[in-house]
Amino acid sequence: MKDSGNAQIVALTDQQADDLTALRHNSDIFLYGVFPVTASLLLLIWFVRWFYHTFIEGGL
Structure with a gap:
């Protein structure tokens, strides 16, 4: 789609x-x-859960 160049500038x-x-x-x-x-x-x-499941729960 080509720009027709008819854009209007709107003041706020x-x-x-x-x-x-x-x-x-x-x-x-x-x-x-x-x-x-x-x-x-x-x-x-996430890190605390990973640490718990890897080192604490795995060591019991």
Whole structure:
């Protein structure tokens, strides 16, 4: 599909710009805060379970 070159530039209103800024801020919180913490906790839980099943439970 070729671009017809008839794209219209739309100016954002102040409310839309504020909403976009808030959305960007919330996505940054998730991307750089919630996601890494959750991933590291899941990895830690997986490691503890692996360690327990491999060394503690296997040694009994």
